[in-house]
Amino acid sequence: MNRHSRKKVSKSRDAKNNFKKKCEIGPINPLKRRQQAFLTRQRAALFQKNLPLSNHQCNNDEDLFLCKIGNYSKGLPHNALGEVNLDAYKAMMKALKTGNPDDFELIPLGGFVKLVDPQAAYVFDLVGPDSHQLSIAIPPAFSSAWEASEMAEVYWQALTRDVPFKEYNTNQLIFAAASDLSNFSDFRGPKVNGVVTADTLFRGKNPDNLVGPYLSQFLWKDIPFGAKTIVQQYRTTVANDDHLTLYKEWLNIQNGFTPSSSNVFDSTHRFIRNGRDLGEWVHKDFTYQCFLAACLILLSFGREALDRTNPYLTSLTQEGFITFGPPHILDFVARAARTALEAAWFQKFLIHRRLRPEEFGGRVHNHLTGAASYPINSELLNSQAVSQVFSTFGTFLLPMAYPEGCPTHPAYPAGHACVAGAGITMLKAFFNESFIIPNPVEASADGLSLLPYSGQPLTIGGELNKLASNIALGRDNAGVHWRSDGSEGLKLGEAIAIGILKDYRKTYNEDFFGFCLTKLDGTTIII
CATH class of the missing domain: 4.10.260 (G Protein Gi Gamma 2)
Incomplete structure (x- = not known):
């Protein structure tokens, strides 16, 4: 060429x-x-x-108690009292301070169970607030009346696991729990005229939690799942399937050994009808499962259930899909979940290292049996909750729903609660919170059927708030978390979701005036 x-x-x-x-x-x-x-x-x-730096504060139990009785240590080696080996605790602290991956490999473990992802506390994300940017309230101190009330509550949740929600207003054990918790000077659960009642027991403090059945509609209603409909009957454990009530087994679990027992499962799948069922549900769920299901249920309600700010509700020629449609909403629910966990893990490992109720139960047992002397608040030691646990199980240990007990990461805040706060905030941003949920239901006492509910109307916003509390306090039903782990975790997750929405607010081409939603504290915001 x-x-x-x-x-x-x-x-x-x-x-x-x-x-x-x-x-x-x-x-x-x-x-x-x-x-x-x-x-x-x-x-x-x-x-x-350009946001101001956060001022992260803790309850100072770690400095107050040299033997670290007020802090999380499960999975590390312990002595016969369940007190952590201080050299092992120092090795963990060194790794957390340096962030050096090699230092984490040098932490001595007491058994075979590993710590759950402490290095997640350092991860960066490209959307939403940095995990280190957001702060939460200081949790209860080990010796406080507040801590005493929270421990009494989880004792009572263990004792009443098998009472159907539908029978709370007639059950004598429920009445005893409400009466006992009413006697605590700093119990921060919901009350009526200053008193805990069967209608407020084990519920979240948001007013929506006190409307209608204990459980949110989103944990009972059928889930449209593509070409299939999922009926929400789940595997659960049998009544009285409680664990870690023997001291030797409790100590083995603190040291990170595998449990010698296992759950005994009911041969019949049931709708969630009591605390045991709910505790088992949050035992096996994946990260954002509940809020994915809620999103699919909400989408099945049609256009009327969408938030009025959705720009496609007024369009004559278009409908939302990739933006302001199902793919957008589903993605944001999932997107917020991991970011919420990042924020939780930062607080858990790098700020608070709060002990679990399971660990605190060992302190109560050793104190009351004379094996040790700990500064536990007298309101707990003299409570009916403690005496009832001892008369039922023969020890003062917290009866656990899971043979392995709690996970091997600190308590505060609860990861489930952070995901819940983020998940419902995303859903409130896209759906009409005042929309009344059609054909509400509640589970029968045996969990074999759903019955029509005919009480006060239930709204999307109210049932989302209730759902978040159900998931957070459901972990308390199993014995693995405290009330404040849940209440503060919900707020942290909410802040994460709001931060993500702010980052995305100006990325859309549509005539969009902002996401409008009601926060957990009742205030309405527009993003």
Whole structure:
């Protein structure tokens, strides 16, 4: 091919390339689009960078008690009292302070069970608030009346696991629990005229939690799952399937050994009807399972259930899909879950290292049997909760729903609660909170059927708030968390979701005036 022919071929290729470039249409050219994409991300990053630094504070139990009785240590080696080996605790602290992956490999373990992902406390995310940016309230101190009331509550939740929610208003054990918790000077669960009642017992403090059945509609109603409908009957354990009530087994579990017992499962799947069923549900659920299910149920209600700010509700020619439609909402529910856990893990490992109720139960047992002397608040030691546990099980240990007890990461805040706070906040941003849920139901006492509920109307917003509390306090039913782990975890998750929504707010082309939602504290915000 001569030079002239090569020039013709080259010009022909250039013409084809130029023709391809001209196929792209839109309000701005590719170069401007690239720059605008960069500036959008940069503005979001600068917003987070310019926020004031958070002041993270703890309850100082770690400094107050040299033997670390007020802090989480499960999985490390312990002495016969369940007090942690201080060299092992120091090794864990060194690793947490340096963040060096090699230092984590040098932490002595007491058995075979490993710590759950402490290095997640350092992870960075590219959307929403940085995990280190958000702070939460100081948790109860080991010797406080507040801590005493929370421990009494989890004792009572263990004692009443098998009482159906539908029978709370007639059950004598429920009445005893409500009466006992009413006597604590600093119990922070919901009350009526200053008294805990069967209608407020084990519920979240948000007013929506006191409306209607104990359990949210989103844990009972059928789930539209693509071409299949999921009926929410689940595997559960049999009545009185309680664990870690023998001291030797409790100590083995603190040291990180595998349990010698296992759960005994009911041969019949049931609708969630009591605390044991709920505790087992949150034992096996995956991260955002509950809020995925709630989203699918909400989408099945149709356009009327969407939030009024959705720009496609007024469009004559378009409907939402990738933006403001099902893929958008489903993605945001999942997206918020992991970011919420990142924030939780930062608080758990790098700030609070709060002990679990299971560990505190060992302190109560050793104190009351004379094996040790600990500064446990007298309101707990003199409570009916403690005496009832001893008369039922023969020890003062907290009866656990899971043979392995709690997970091997600190208590505060609860990861489930953080995911719950984030999940319901995302759903409230996209759905009409005042929409009344059609055909509400409640489980029968045996969990074999759903019965029509005919009480006060139940709204999307109210049942989402209730759902979040159910998931958070469901972990308390199993004995693995405290009330404040849940209540503060919900707030942290909510803040994470709001931060993500802020980052995305200005990424849409539609005429959109902002996400509108009601926070857990009752205030309405527009993002």
